[in-house]
Amino acid sequence: MFSKLIFKQIPDEILIENINNFDLSQTLDCGQCFRWTKISDNSYQGIAYGKVLSIQQEKNNIILKNTNKEDFNNIWKNYFDLITDYSEIWKTLSNIHPFLSEAYNYCPGIRILNQEPWETLCSFIISQNNNIPRIKKIISNMCELFGDKIPNSENCFSFPSPKILAKLSENDLSPIKCGFRAKYILDAASKISNQEINLESIKNMSIYDAEETLKKIKGVGPKVAQCTLLYGFHRLEAFPIDVWLKKIMATYFQGKSPDLFGKYAGIAQQYLYHYSRMNADKLF
DNA sequence: GACCAGGTATTGC
DNA sequence: GCAATACATGGT
Secondary structure (H helix, E strand, C coil): CHHHCEEEEECCEEEEECCCCCCHHHHHCCCCCCCEEEEECCEEEEEECCEEEEEEEECCEEEEECCCHHHHHHHHHHHCCCCCCHHHHHHHHCCCCHHHHHHHHHCCCCCCCCCCHHHHHHHHHHHCCCCHHHHHHHHHHHHHHHCCECCCCCCCECCCCHHHHHCCCHHHHHHHCCHHHHHHHHHHHHHHHCCCCCHHHHCCCCHHHHHHHHCCCCCCCHHHHHHHHHHHCCCCCCCCCCHHHHHHHHHHCCCCCHHHHHHHHHHHHHHHHHHHHHCHHHCC
16 A cells, blocks of 8 residues: 555655565566666666656665655656555455466566556557567657657657647657558548547446447557556556467466456456566467 | 467458 | 458567
8 A cells, every 4th residue: 555655755866665566677667658768777767747756666665766855746656656555456366366476476576557548549559469668669769759748858758649649740750760550640640630539538438338449540440449558557457468468368368358457457467468478488 | 480469350261 | 230451660
């Protein structure tokens, strides 16, 4: 619980002590986000909500640098999902399957981030039939070309708004090298900016209606929709099935439905995805 | 040069 | 409905 978080403030830094089920590299390198860079073995720098943050982990303590109490309370506390008790969530997942337990034991420090819905949607449109290093590169190029320079930062840029992107042509997007996905980005940007699709209203929809709404965008299918709902709307029941999850299901959960994982299926999915990617020999 | 990467749209049956 | 194929780009 956040009420139990112990935090201390020194100028421009926030220290959180004795936090469990939190591992910076497991959380930032598990494929859910694309705008964080590893600075050293225990520290990262990244951009979200138009702010630059440096963050470092020392055992069960985390230090947020280049920030303040206001941004911590308004942005980062929720962004890193520090208010959720993952040990409590694990209790409901722990008896489902031995392979899920094996995955959890490998990466119990994963947190599902609360990312911005538009950035998440756009990022996972770019992710299709693509690999993570190149996804990061495309997004970085897009922000640098079309986002706003973040004040007092060293060449850091915000994620461009739908409104800005909707004015562009496929040709304008060619420098970011996103290939056939350019028309999908533009369709998403225009449908969001002209209110044909209202991201705010998706928050109150059933998971089914939310997916159907997102799939009205060209280039958004079940996988991209589920990723958007999990990482951008914190719908923990969402269960994106990509090539890795297909292999995992075929190897260990044959004939089983994603319903097996219940209301925290998305978190289960993240343990399974990360563990399997890091230990590909576990799959057929 | 073929194959793959956190898929989807299109086509053909 | 379901299976096969094209799709931009860059890395093995």
